[in-house]
Amino acid sequence: MTTKSETPQIPQEKLTLQVLRAWSWHRQGLDGALAGCDSATVLDRVGWARSIGGANTYLTLFARAGIRRPEADAALAAQHIHELPTARGCTYVLPAKDYAWGLQIGHASAEAAVKVLVRLGVEREEVEQLAEDVLQVLLRARDTAVEALDPRGLKEILGDKVRSMGEEGKKKGASTTLPAALGLLQTDGRIRRVPVNGRLDQQRYSYVAWELPASGESDEAVRARMLEGFLGWTGGATLGQIRWFTAFTVAQAKKALAATGAVEVATAAGDVLWMLPEDVDGLAGFEVPPAEDIQLLSGSDSLVLLRRNAADLIDETGCQAVQGLSGSALAADLSDHPIVDRGRIIGLWQYDPEGTRIAWWTFEPASAGVRSRISQVEEWITADLGDFRSFSLDSPKSRAKNIARLDALRKK
Template identity: 30%
Template sequence: MWAVRHVTDEERRARLARRHGLAPAHRYDEAVAATRAMTVLHATEAPSVHLALHARVADLAVADVDRALYEDRSLVKQLAMRRTLFVFPRDLLPAAWGSASARVAGPLAVRLAKEAVAGGLSEDGAAWVDAARDAVLARLAGGDELSAQEIREQVPEVAAKVELGRGRWAQPVPVAPRVLGLLGAEGSIVRARNATHWRTARPRWTAMAAWLGDVPEPLTEAEGYAALVRRWLWTFGPGTTADLRWWLGGTLGAVRRALADVAAVEVGLDGGGVGWVLPDDVDPEDPVAPWAALTPVLDPTVMGWKERDFYLGGLGPRLFDTNGNAGTTAWWDGRVVGCWVQDDAGVVEVRVLTDLPDEGHAALAVEAERLTAWLEGHRVSTVYPSAAMAPSATR
């Protein structure tokens, strides 16, 4: 099939600026709209959700995000692609439950069954997993919200520990969090209200049915992948098959089937590659005026593609850790140009790693002031610092 047209890197960056709401002139009005625009938000680290939305929403308050997560429940945390925790728009959950989340839950159940046998909990690991699952669901069925520790204390079936590792590396590990992770991936339970402030994750768990009230049926695997791919293509397209396979955490066959199901259209990319867009999304994108933005650790834009040269250039080793986790990023005119950190007083400092015009430095300084004011002196920590974020890092 011949490519419909060629989409340059410059045009891809213009699409990113508008659709991701990163250019200040194109920010969204509220948290749910911004989340839907991004398909999902990374939630591995609790503050990333709030900071990712702050980067994309004008006049956002912490309470706005918490309201969407815990009161309106229009945004819901769900383990899904690549065994990663995301915040989903509520309407997209059935797609994940039938596809990406199911792909995660299956191996988790198998591994937990093996651990139960190896740890001496049962000679029938699968039966033990079923009994543990049923016991937790029975305890949460009434809508109580309990921490992992409270569940461990109140549900004898998951109170045990199993020894993992061998020799000097062996250590006892509680099984309750592993059972909760499995049930969360299945969509049977959900991370409910946070027991502490927004910068730290201490979730309480409850039944998904109690949390949502009306729980729709999961889509079939094919329908679910198609729905996820359709959203991803609007957000990140044009993207390559490799991009989609990595982001989706699925097989090549599942990606190709989903692309066919949504009637995705091929376009040419700079460098000779082939990307995909939705059939009603082939029109050229107008340029965007130069813009600046500061995004958090594991931001969905930075993590949206596997092939990142069109916005990251050669800065990857300095801005990602060795496991592929992105640290904070500073953007100028559609490209990542550095990172940001905070000093002891919580003031945001931008570290630029490449040459910028004075206009770029000035725009990033404005964004640093905006983020500093929003954080109100609170410091945000991370377990995924990049090399550029280290105290001793210099350009």
């Protein structure tokens, strides 16, 4: 491992956006380096996959390692990977080695839900007692035909122990006391949420009892672990990007950075990236691959979501092409899915299930390689998924306008 004192100095002018895009592409395993790896290994190497009831996790695994849905679903069923609430209280799909400390990172969000109820007049003891009652119900259900229970089933069993919070509660996002109790149990590793049909791109869940051992680490140590992972996944990030993903305070982030031995590296654009010393060593000798390398990714893929820097991945040609478009083609959160070449966004796409096709548009005329990759991903979506949803409420109807827009732009 490269130490801080051995870290090479990289000329600032070398670190152009083109180089940094390709570097992130490489660190994200999109260059074929992860071919043949299993699901847990991919997520360990490139970072947790955002799960919001969409298909991002499946494409994350397929794009990097050629993993098909049955293999990913089998890894989920075997608990080699799992969807858990973690950074910022958001749900991601994690490898098993990260379960305990990943949950610990998300504990503050579970506590925040309890605080909302307290402000609505619910005593904390009531929420904790409800959590214990839920756990006992799930423990009794273990190894039975109804081992997994959804929120409705839990309410039926628990009856008046689940309190309705009325209209005021709905306004605060707390219709009943049950979600907060479930949140406490999840972040403690005492229950886990499982998709009712075993798929990651649906959002109907049940709960089962779990006995995940705690990490045994302090919150400070876990924050350092989070930063070490994040910097490895991204290949380097600004302090602002670090704080967005982690929700750490400035003091917490700086202390965690110091614990990782991270160093500051200035870029040609004048930004300052925090990087692990071994990644600086790798970047010093890195060259942008000369050959085109095309991937279709989700709009919430780790390449764009971990740092929310999609605009940095679009060059001048792309910026001119998307000027004036409605939606968020240049925003932190993409309105469509990106077509990417060595870290550079060169076009956009959506899946049209009615036509069993990908609607797409590239900022410049598409090469044979682009068309070939589109055909491959189109075939995979049709065969493995049936549709490609961005998030739980996405539907063919909701994306029809985007599909029509991409078709029109491509015909120009």
